[in-house]
Amino acid sequence: MEITDLIYKIFIKDGAWLTISKGLWATVQISALSLLFGTILGSIICFFRVGKIKPLKIFAQGYISIVRGSPVLMLLMLLFYGVFARSGLDPITVAIITFSLHTAAHVAELLRSSLMAVDRGQVEAARTLGFSKIQTFKLVVLPQILIIAKPVFQSTVINLIQWTSVVGYVTITDLTRVINNIASRTMQPMITIIGGMIIYLALSYTVQWIFHLTDKQRGGETK
Amino acid sequence: MKKLFTLMLMLLVAASFTGCGGGGGTTTENQTSSTTKIGILEYLNTNEQQFTGYVKKIVGNYSINIPNPQEYKFFSNLTSMQMALEAGQIDEMSALLPVARYMVDRNPKMQILEDYMTTGTNNYTKDGQALEFANDFCLAFTTQNTALKIAADAVVADMNKDGTLAKLTQTYITDLKANEEPAPVAFENIEGAETIKIAVTGDLPPFDYVNAEGKAAGFNTAFLAELGKRLHKNIELVKIDSGARAAALTSGQADVAFWTVVPVSQVIPANADKPDGIELSAPYYRSAIVHVALKKN
Numbered sequence: 001m002e003i004t005d006l007i008y009k010i011f012i013k014d015g016a017w018l019t020i021s022k023g024l025w026a027t028v029q030i031s032a033l034s035l036l037f038g039t040i041l042g043s044i045i046c047f048f049r050v051g052k053i054k055p056l057k058i059f060a061q062g063y064i065s066i067v068r069g070s071p072v073l074m075l076l077m078l079l080f081y082g083v084f085a086r087s088g089l090d091p092i093t094v095a096i097i098t099f100s101l102h103t104a105a106h107v108a109e110l111l112r113s114s115l116m117a118v119d120r121g122q123v124e125a126a127r128t129l130g131f132s133k134i135q136t137f138k139l140v141v142l143p144q145i146l147i148i149a150k151p152v153f154q155s156t157v158i159n160l161i162q163w164t165s166v167v168g169y170v171t172i173t174d175l176t177r178v179i180n181n182i183a184s185r186t187m188q189p190m191i192t193i194i195g196g197m198i199i200y201l202a203l204s205y206t207v208q209w210i211f212h213l214t215d216k217q218r219g220g221e222t223k
Numbered sequence: 224m225k226k227l228f229t230l231m232l233m234l235l236v237a238a239s240f241t242g243c244g245g246g247g248g249t250t251t252e253n254q255t256s257s258t259t260k261i262g263i264l265e266y267l268n269t270n271e272q273q274f275t276g277y278v279k280k281i282v283g284n285y286s287i288n289i290p291n292p293q294e295y296k297f298f299s300n301l302t303s304m305q306m307a308l309e310a311g312q313i314d315e316m317s318a319l320l321p322v323a324r325y326m327v328d329r330n331p332k333m334q335i336l337e338d339y340m341t342t343g344t345n346n347y348t349k350d351g352q353a354l355e356f357a358n359d360f361c362l363a364f365t366t367q368n369t370a371l372k373i374a375a376d377a378v379v380a381d382m383n384k385d386g387t388l389a390k391l392t393q394t395y396i397t398d399l400k401a402n403e404e405p406a407p408v409a410f411e412n413i414e415g416a417e418t419i420k421i422a423v424t425g426d427l428p429p430f431d432y433v434n435a436e437g438k439a440a441g442f443n444t445a446f447l448a449e450l451g452k453r454l455h456k457n458i459e460l461v462k463i464d465s466g467a468r469a470a471a472l473t474s475g476q477a478d479v480a481f482w483t484v485v486p487v488s489q490v491i492p493a494n495a496d497k498p499d500g501i502e503l504s505a506p507y508y509r510s511a512i513v514h515v516a517l518k519k520n
Contacts, residue, residue, distance in 0.1 A: 014435035022437060077467070081474035168464040171422075171476065173437065177462070181425040181433035183302045185404070187329040190309060198231070 010186050011195055023178030024199060030092065030174070031161045034099030038160075041100060042107025049112055060108065067105035073166045075102060080170040091170045099164060106156050114149040115141070154211045158204045165200075175199060258294045261514065262304040262316040265297035266496040267469070280490045281355045299466050300426050308333070308517060319358055319483075319510040321396045321442075325429050326515060328401035336514040355488045359506035360430070360443075363482040365472050366500050371419070371479070376505045378453045387449060388507055395442035399429055407440035408448040410458050418457040421447060422477035424465040431481065433462070443481055446507060469498045 011017060049060035067075070076098045084094050118141050126136040168177035179196035183189040266274060275295045282289060296313055298304035301322070307313045315336060318326065327333045364372045382388045395405055423443065425433035431443045439460045451458035461477050471477040482503055485491050497503065 015437075016435040019433075019435060019437035077470060081467075081470040081476060085474040085476060169467040169470075171461045171463045171471070173433075173462055177425075177464070178433075178437070180300070180302055182435075184300075184426050185428055185432045185434070187305065187326050187428075189302045189306045193306075201231075 006188065006191060007195070010182060010188060010192055016182065020175070020178055020182075020199070023173055023175040024203075026092070026167075026172060026174040027161065027164055027176075028203070030095050030099060030164045030167060030172075031157075033096045034103055034164075035157060035160060037096065037100035038103025039107050041104035043111060045104055045108040046111040046115070049108060050115060064105045064108055067102055068109065072098065072102045072163050073169065076166060076170055091167075091172050095164070095167045095170060095172055099160060102163065103156065103160055106159075107153070110149055110152045110156065111145065114145045114152075117148050118144045150211070154208065157207050161203055161207070162200065257291050259289075259291045259315060260294050260296055260313040262296050262298050262307055262313040264301070264304070264317075265299055267498055269492070269495045271295055271297050274495075277490045277495075278355075281488075284490070300424075300464075302426070305330075308515070311517075315514040315516045317512055318515050319427075319430075320513050321399075321429055321510060322427060323513045323515045325399070332517055333515050334518045336516050355485055355491060356512045357486055358483040358510050358512060359486045360508040360510070361482050361484060361503040361506050363468070363472060363480045363497075363501050363503055364478070365475075366502055368478060369502070372502060372504055374454055375450065375479075378450055379505045379507045381453065382449060382507070388446075391442060391445050391449070392508065395445055396429060404432075404434060405440065405445075407434055407438040408445045410448050410460075411452060413451075413455060413457055416455055416457050418459050419451075419454075419478045420459045420461050420476070422461045422463045422468055422471050422480040424468070424481070425462060426465050442508070469501065473498075473500060 011020065045060045045063060048056040049064065051057060076095065079098050080091065080094045084097075122140055123136055126140045127133075131139065164174060165176040167174045168180065173181075175196065179192055183192040186192060263274070269277075271294075274297075275293065278293060278295060282293075295317075296307070298307065301318070304313070304316050305326070308316050309332070323335050327335055362372075362375055364375075379388075399405070423431050423439045425431060425439060427441075429441050431439070431441045434440045439462060444460070447458055447460075461471070463471055463477070463480075468477075468480040468482075472480050482497070482501075484496060484503060484506075486506070486509065
């Protein structure tokens, strides 16, 4: 079979699969760490955004609108070739910083919208029943936010994985870059790119599967 | 699992449809439209219309006879240009001769066109004519790095004189067999020497590509190894997207990048593909430009 030969030559031969796995690892590494830091930072920004301290609120508003409103590649180029150009920071670190900042804006916004979706009356009721502010948040508001935010958060994660495909611009060899390199070397872009898409698809499915597992742990309560 | 399988199937069907649709597109394109769309790697300081104008003027200057008016389309890398050709969005692609040979060796769907630019591949050297249809390979430096540029120029002149460049050309370009990929060169580590960072893209085989093991390889890297040895400097390769070369140079993330330029031209301005603040070394290789198209059934 000619096509199987071709696929073997493109994706397996001479350790090509190992190079692809290394690229995949770079993608996973950047995505996972950015997700972690982005979620933490996003929660803090959301806290500022809905809080009562005026300057922090304005800062959070500005941050969210600037970062959400500009392409992540611009931010990445700006940070790598501008702000951190002479700092000697590892490109992967700069990429993680960029994507954390970017994810934070999205997470802050999705948390705020989930927060708004929680019935205000429940908070008042809990407070009347003698719950402290912290107890109200922990026992009444937070469990509901988690359920509301989950599907949107899941799509943010999947989006994040795809956004990371631009890191080739800052000297990182990620999955997209490996696929492009292979396409150039083998001169078979169609098959190579379809192969790359299937790997990204598998990654997205893995994320969905992980989210699905957490559903089961809570007794499959998502609707 | 079943869902996943269905999705994959849908993807495959979609892919085969695009293939067919694209193929169909080419034939109708050739019959109906009278302009030939030609893909070319993008120039930084000029646009598609201007470039089309330049070529028209050059063709007029040399009274070359071409059947259809031409229209140039810019692409940021070879892969996307090749896909556009396969899908029928462009009729021909303009490529460096060694790149075109590498391409047709590996992709049996393509052929090098035997038109005015290819008949006698050394056409461009005759009386210095039509040098517009050739490209010089240079190293790019920022204007703050002139000392390094002067040193590199001297090395290139030396390598030209003692035949090293000719030997490298033979090994990595002229004698390259179909489907052969020379092993990446090993860079010597010179103890205590200064390190210069050089940007490679992996987008331009056989000059610059990344081998199956993920190592930068090709003619350019072989040239670099020799350059490093003669400059008495360590070379660190930085793999980068070709669109980010200028940014990498000006920000200092790379000291040197590869650049190709039109050697001599009355028509194409000298800065058509050169950003401000960047200067180029003496050329270390000259290549003819040819056109590649899909084979006709």
